[in-house]
Amino acid sequence: MATTNNIANTGSGPIVPEVVIQRLPRYVRVLTQFADSGEKVISSEQLGTRLQMTPAQIRKDLSYFGRFGKQGRGYDIAMLEGQLRTILGLDRTWNAAVVGMGRLGRAVVSYPGFAPEGFNILAAFDASDDIVGQTISGLQVRSISELKTSVQNLDIKIGIVTVPIEHAQEVIDALVDAGIRSILNYAPLSPQVPKGVTVRGIDPVLSLQSMTYYIR
Amino acid sequence: MATTNNIANTGSGPIVPEVVIQRLPRYVRVLTQFADSGEKVISSEQLGTRLQMTPAQIRKDLSYFGRFGKQGRGYDIAMLEGQLRTILGLDRTWNAAVVGMGRLGRAVVSYPGFAPEGFNILAAFDASDDIVGQTISGLQVRSISELKTSVQNLDIKIGIVTVPIEHAQEVIDALVDAGIRSILNYAPLSPQVPKGVTVRGIDPVLSLQSMTYYIR
């Protein structure tokens, strides 16, 4: 799975390849690091070294969105980071909901890495009556039957799926039905989604299974 | 990060593109599901529908490794699954070690999805004296100073990195130094590794950050 997507190029401008979009957050991350270490300017050469890619590719990628650099100098770090964040929609916060409050779901809602990046988990859902009503990491677990209304009331834009594989497709269908167009899927399947919905899969087993080819 | 790799095409035969290798585990997964539901034979068409890809691509991918199908019929499910598992090195078990026993490392060692797929976590490491010696999910946490000897004694082939970002690169260096050539990295950076070492990154924040582009 790793990274399924039915592209829906938002906004106007040229059509940007999805691979490019997927690289942008990595640029943002490195820019943030350089900014933190007090640097003001960075060249595509330096970025490339850090990210293990050619400077030309970085310049090409950036050129899809504008001309951010100065010849003979490089890129102003703060400015470029800001531009990229705006392009990616990271200049605001996003509300998310987690569906499936088993072991994995609990780990996800208590993961401290989302909020600092502007992803706020505002709701947790589960199908089991034993779990609904419990409070986990400060979230009152809701019944899946409330999914659609909660998504609308809380302005939730991202769904995170942590249910067992046998319920994953139906949960994803429910999220789509509720109007969600971005799904982070922890279940080990390639879900079917309509065009316009983006799904990213998190699947450590798949990653391991393709690595063994190189060491077998 | 998502999926960095310095290719090292093992064995002989033609050079197989890495994208192809990364798709094979997905084929294996679907084949297992079909086998479980009692099917005996499957066509590239059916596989394609399930995986949201063209039948031609599946046939091309498989053709890198041999001729597994029968015209007018399709593929024998059990046979193809077995072949692919052998190709990927999944016809055996693999020993892994987790480095970093914080919140994330604990979640990883207690994740029940690895063992059924033949990935056995045999050792856990941490740098902190407070944690070394503790038993977590049946594993006695060892000091990182023992990394190299443990890797050798326990025949560990896979390293799983769950340390904070500021120690990730040094831990990865230590794993490489210990002879590890396959690393699953949960830390949010693009690590530098020598050629011949494969790193796969698990990074939900990066996934989210590239999805927002499509809904912004």
Add this chain to the structure above:
DNA sequence: GGTAGTTTGTGATACAAAGCACACACCCAT
């Protein structure tokens, strides 16, 4: 056992992404 209907395996083709290389812009030192 012949024929209609499938589905594979694969060259050829089309499409997409990455890399090259250089004109041009800008900085800085003098």
Add this chain to the structure above:
DNA sequence: ATGGGTGTGTGCTTTGTATCACAAACTACC
């Protein structure tokens, strides 16, 4: 203010990947 040095932006080339399309191989049914 002028010139040497540096690094961008981008058209062009190369490399890589996906798709097409069809002959060949097999099945099933009469």
